[in-house]
Amino acid sequence: MTTLLMITILVLVSIAVWQITKIFQVAQFNSKVDDSQVANEKDNDWNGKLMFAFLVFIYLITIYSFWEWGDVLLPEAASEHGVDYDRLMWISMALIFFVQIVTQALLHYFSYKYRGRKGLKALFYADNDRLEFIWTIIPVIVLAGLILYGLYAWSNIMNFEEDENALVVELYAQQFNWKARYAGADNVLGDANVRFLQDYDGLNLVGIDSSDPNGLDDVVVQELHLPVGRKVIFKMRSQDVLHSAYMPHFRAQMNCVPGMITEFAFTPTITTEEMRQNPDMVAKVQKINKIRYDNSQELIANGEEALDPYQFDYLLLCNKICGASHYNMQMKIIVEEEKDFNSWMAQQTTFAEVIQ
């Protein structure tokens, strides 16, 4: 398949080059001073028509992209604020599409309609304050609406009160993996610093200060479990370079910065199990497994191992360039019912148990 595509491209390129050389032979025989390289009526005509065709092309590529790839856009939001986020996104998108369709139509239609003809004179039309006013004030009004809505949503998302009920979780980033630290029974994270990382023969995975009693019941894990319907306040840390904790299904992202603690909060609303049953997700997973099956056939034919079938899981990805394995810095997120979460948590070892 790859080779075929490459060959096609090569062939196309050689045809292009051959055509160009031919044009050159035609274009070269006369080289006295003239204006033959300035567009004439014929050039205006066919380029004007192509401008119109280009408008059709822009519309077609838009329609085709939505038709073919529309299913990859924004998967269903799995957090409380995610629903608001999506609403704002689709309002903005609708607006953008409206403006895009109209302005591109005007631009390319005018380019086609007013393509130059001999003997024609353009309209001398240099100014119109009224028009300028109209197309200043309309964006002002529309943007004012968007700004207000955006800022309202932003402050709802970012100004989370430290409510008692919220689960506090630390996301800890390092080249090239993630760890999560739960605050334990007291729901208070113990102090931590990179200076403590070498204590206890490297068992102190995220550098908890063992002299801080709040830290003793902390739990460090490599797989993020979240109870559904309960607010989670994330505290992000990094031990080496910048990372970014990106959880696309929850419309959540925050950078992890060495030397400081950053925060983000959301309330998961759909468990992993429920998401796996979601019809859109089922279709997506089927599509992916079909692709993986096809790729596996090729791999098996080459004597390599087949790919595992895929099952949906929420993801935490690194979204800030952090080095060679940036592309593979991930952690699985499992959203589950509170009781499942509690029984999972009961099986984990606390920091005090680890360092004993």
Next chain:
Amino acid sequence: MGADAHHHKETFITKYIFSQDHKMISKQYLITGLIMGIVGIAMSLLFRLQLAWPEQPFGIFESTLGKWAPDGVMDPNVYLALVTIHGTIMVFFVLTAGLSGTFSNLLIPLQIGARDMASGFLNMVSYWLFFLSSVVMLASLFVEAGPAAAGWTIYPPLSALPQAQPGSGLGMTLWLVSMAIFIASSLLGSLNYIVTVINLRTKGMSMTRLPLTIWAFFVTAIIGVVSFPVLLSAALLLIMDRSFGTSFFLSDIFIQGEVLHYQGGSPVLFEHLFWFLGHPEVYIVLLPALGITSEVLATNARKPIFGYRAMVASILAIAFLSTIVWGHHMFISGMNPFLGSVFTFTTLLIAIPSAVKAFNYITTLWKGNLQLNPAMLFSIGLVSTFITGGLTGIILGDSTLDINVHDTYFVVAHFHLVMGISALYGLFAGVYHWFPKMFGRMLNKRLGYIHFWITAVCAYGVFFPMHFIGMAGLPRRYYTNTAFPYFDDLADINVVITIFALIAGAAQIVFLYNFIQSMFYGKPTVQNPWKSNTLEWTAPIKHFHGNWEGDIPEVHRWAYDYSKPGHKEDYVPQHIPLKKGEKELQH
């Protein structure tokens, strides 16, 4: 100052190498910029191959990357290096120096009616510093551990710690040195442009009669002078952190089994300093392209540019706003969310002058008599990509919406369309339009048409689908997305994008061929091939230092008297006096 003052004897060296003639310096900028552009675009094609067919062996990798592509498979570190150097080269070396350097130098003296820049010597120094910084940047490709690979934004600590990645060793040092020299070059150039525009305008060339190209170059130079020094300070502080153990940007770091001594610095500080230049930089790249478009659209539409005053006002508004929006690159950097609100507000305001510009361009075309020369096509193309790319800025500039698309391919699609492709189209429009002025010969129009149409289709083919993989949640700067089965259904899109990119790359060969061929064998040009109003077309075709043989022409009208009623021709150059009873437009 008379023309005689410049009639000194020119040797080969003073004429072609250490020239102080703005026209020669402009050509030097253009050719250096094009060479850097070839390198930058070639790099993007290499990493596009990797993205479409991840971890597949390619012969071309083995031959170009050597030991960095064992058995022809690209190494992840090299992927990051290619992305980094592609970004750096395209943003700074091609679209800043190559675009501004070329056309500010060529057009400022010629369009305002000056014999040269205010300081020919500084102008020469500016070019040679640019040349030197290009050489250092290219040299960094050949160091043992590879060139800088921390992304073109070189955020520390990744860029500060050699332990973090191989590219953060000597490669990063050379990157910083190269950029420091580049900034010096850019500052000398910008100061020269500002002084020249303010002081050396010919008689009658009031600020309100300036062509919009000059307004754009002038304001661009001011933005450059305001913001580039801040990047220089960021670079110097980073050099201190890297080499002298200071802690401006670093704190609490544990890497490779070792706690480092850095205390109290903050990477967020670097982000502020970087984007204080980084965002205005977008407009440093874009405004000259818009200026060129204004000129090319009006000339080829045979119509006055619509809303001259509004165009000047929007350039000024964009310039002002551009310096107070940098924080929209940092909504999720950990800075105070309240700052995020402020930056959302200022950022979305920029949409207003941008919209005014787009509407004015469209109205300029209305009822015109469009001469669809290649330069005109690229200018129309610019307006198209400027709109498509600009609109998604409404999403990215909104702090809320940015949360989920930040640093994904959605951003890549947005800025490539709005500043990458648009500015590149501006560069091409400028080259097609002013090639006769630069080289005394015409570019072949048919090759120009082929170049435009293939590029235009491919630009949308490459960047439109990228919005989709971005909205699907795929982060940028991933060596491959095979580590996430969840993204397997995006593999097709990546193949489509790469095929379009390869064809677009091939189309640029057509341009290069046309450029080189026409430089030596192109049709000799007539005095004013596009029947344009501006002063540069009154200067003799054959270059000499001093621009005009006799007196500098006086200016009697603005630059946009196209198709003015009462005149036989459909253009009235700026040096033609008003007829008896003819009124100049109030503008």
